[in-house]
Amino acid sequence: MSFVSFENVSLSYAPGGANAIENVSLNIREGEFVAVVGPSGCGKSTLMKLVSGLKPPSEGYVFVDGREVGGPLKIIGMAFQAANLLPWRTTLDNVMLPLEIVEPFRSNLKKEKAKYTADAEALLAKVGLAGYGDKFPWELSGGMQQRASICRALIHQPRLLMLDEPFGALDAFTREELWCMLRDLWQQQPFTVVLVTHDLREAVFLADTVYVMSKRPGRILVRKEIDLPRPRSLDVTYTDAFAGYVHELREHIGRIRES
Amino acid sequence: MAVKQTTLIKAAPWALTIAIFLIWEVICSGLKIPDYLMPAPSAIWASGHEYAGPIMMHATQTLFTTLAGFALAVVVGMLLGLAVGASPLIYKACYPLLVGFNSIPKVAFVPVLVVWFGIGTIPAILTAFLISFFPVVVNVATGLATLEPELEDVLRSLGAKRWDIMVKVGLPRSLPYFFASLKVAITLAFVGSVISETVASNLGIGYLMMSASSSMNMPLVFAGLIVIGVMGVVMYELFALLEKRLTGWAHRNPNAPG
Numbered sequence: 135m136s137f138v139s140f141e142n143v144s145l146s147y148a149p150g151g152a153n154a155i156e157n158v159s160l161n162i163r164e165g166e167f168v169a170v171v172g173p174s175g176c177g178k179s180t181l182m183k184l185v186s187g188l189k190p191p192s193e194g195y196v197f198v199d200g201r202e203v204g205g206p207l208k209i210i211g212m213a214f215q216a217a218n219l220l221p222w223r224t225t226l227d228n229v230m231l232p233l234e235i236v237e238p239f240r241s242n243l244k245k246e247k248a249k250y251t252a253d254a255e256a257l258l259a260k261v262g263l264a265g266y267g268d269k270f271p272w273e274l275s276g277g278m279q280q281r282a283s284i285c286r287a288l289i290h291q292p293r294l295l296m297l298d299e300p301f302g303a304l305d306a307f308t309r310e311e312l313w314c315m316l317r318d319l320w321q322q323q324p325f326t327v328v329l330v331t332h333d334l335r336e337a338v339f340l341a342d343t344v345y346v347m348s349k350r351p352g353r354i355l356v357r358k359e360i361d362l363p364r365p366r367s368l369d370v371t372y373t374d375a376f377a378g379y380v381h382e383l384r385e386h387i388g389r390i391r392e393s
Numbered sequence: 394m395a396v397k398q399t400t401l402i403k404a405a406p407w408a409l410t411i412a413i414f415l416i417w418e419v420i421c422s423g424l425k426i427p428d429y430l431m432p433a434p435s436a437i438w439a440s441g442h443e444y445a446g447p448i449m450m451h452a453t454q455t456l457f458t459t460l461a462g463f464a465l466a467v468v469v470g471m472l473l474g475l476a477v478g479a480s481p482l483i484y485k486a487c488y489p490l491l492v493g494f495n496s497i498p499k500v501a502f503v504p505v506l507v508v509w510f511g512i513g514t515i516p517a518i519l520t521a522f523l524i525s526f527f528p529v530v531v532n533v534a535t536g537l538a539t540l541e542p543e544l545e546d547v548l549r550s551l552g553a554k555r556w557d558i559m560v561k562v563g564l565p566r567s568l569p570y571f572f573a574s575l576k577v578a579i580t581l582a583f584v585g586s587v588i589s590e591t592v593a594s595n596l597g598i599g600y601l602m603m604s605a606s607s608s609m610n611m612p613l614v615f616a617g618l619i620v621i622g623v624m625g626v627v628m629y630e631l632f633a634l635l636e637k638r639l640t641g642w643a644h645r646n647p648n649a650p651g
Contacts, residue, residue: 186550206552214543221642222565235553
């Protein structure tokens with residue numbers, strides 16, 4: 135039984151308008167790390183809105199955890215290219231924001247404040263932000279803000295993490311550091327990840343399965359399983375097997391862009 | 394060098410003000426301009442000293458009407474701004490009316506208020522209110538309406554209700570806009586109350602200036618003008634300070650990373 139499944143899903147934002155994505159079918163296992171790549175404007179972000187229940191599909195069905203998605207799902211964490219931390223809250227308070235909204239945390243927040251604070255601090259420590267909890271977001275570098283943003287996406291222990299180009303605005307070295315951070319988080323405490331990205335190396339390094347989407351209207355053209363041994367270190371990115379995967383995906387993207 | 398620069402910046406407003414008064418004084422006495430045309434600062438000072446009692450009394454009245462009108466403007470402006478910013482429907486419905494109303498010169502509205510409430514304190518308060526609530530509405534609404542869509546997605550995907558988003562994000566986010574509007578609104582409120590006192594009152598700095606000018610007591614008229622100006626600056630600074638205290642995160646050090 136797959137954890138997330140799309141059955142012939144299409145979505146157009148205006149009724150009767152052009153489809154943003156068209157006839158998408160895919161299945162994601164629980165605990166699978168999925169990357170979605172494609173040219174810009176191919177509807178990758180639309181995919182996220184569908185999974186998270188922010189938009190209902192125009193046609194077809196979206197199932198998460200065996201049930202049809204009919205509204206916002208609380209088992210999802212999200213992070214975007216912009217960290218979007220609230221500047222009037224400290225980093226720790228930013229990370230704990232979902233606990234003020236999602237049940238059962240919301241009701242227990244007063245009682246369990248100390249435990250939740252400890253959890254959040256532990257999570258911050260895991261991503262290398264120990265001691266930065268009482269700093270304000272604007273006192274952090276871009277990479278640190280993004281780490282905090284991912285902590286916020288994970289604090290309520292979601293079973294599905296949706297990432298929309300989370301490392302897109304970072305420099306190359308910081309980006310590779312954050313790949314490893316995400317890899318470690320995912321391997322310590324398995325959850326399902328859907329990572330939308332432009333970066334093929336990022337997709338191959340992190341994912342179990344890479345989907346290539348076409349230009350608008352977005353369709354799934356290729357499903358590629360990445361059969362590299364885990365745990366993967368950054369060294370793997372210099373192997374022939376890795377280069378082979380990236381090269382193959384790059385050729386698909388090239389063909390899409392020409393068409 | 395750096396210390397010198399900051400002291401210079403701190404002293405600049407005082408230096409400029411004093412310089413202007415000095416030049417004014419020199420021109421008035423040099424060209425022998427009579428007091429009933431353009432009083433010199435020394436004459437204004439003397440007049441202010443002579444009429445200190447009445448000026449204090451009228452200034453207190455003006456300060457009271459201004460603050461009352463301003464307080465009304467803050468409450469109404471905040472509520473209306475929240476409604477307009479939170480709901481596109483209310484926004485669409487209210488905006489043309491608000492803009493239209495704001496375009497009416499408030500001095501033209503004072504006679505109407507006088508018919509309704511008689512001359513005196515109430516029209517002054519209401520004029521101060523009418524002239525100063527608009528910037529509050531616009532700023533609060535802007536703060537709410539410019540919420541980042543991704544942040545809204547994050548919260549909505551967690552199951553946040555509109556109210557949650559408003560309280561956790563919308564309100565704090567609109568606070569800097571709100572305080573910025575207070576600084577504008579308080580100075581406008583002085584304009585409103587003095588206009589009304591000038592036209593329809595027997596109390597307040599506006600009235601004092603009207604009666605002084607009708608007896609050609611120009612130094613006293615100018616003393617009144619300066620008192621209004623000083624009150625405006627003091628109130629502005631007060632709200633600027635409050636703004637800095639409460640929303641320091643919005644005026645962060647531009648050299649900080651990120």
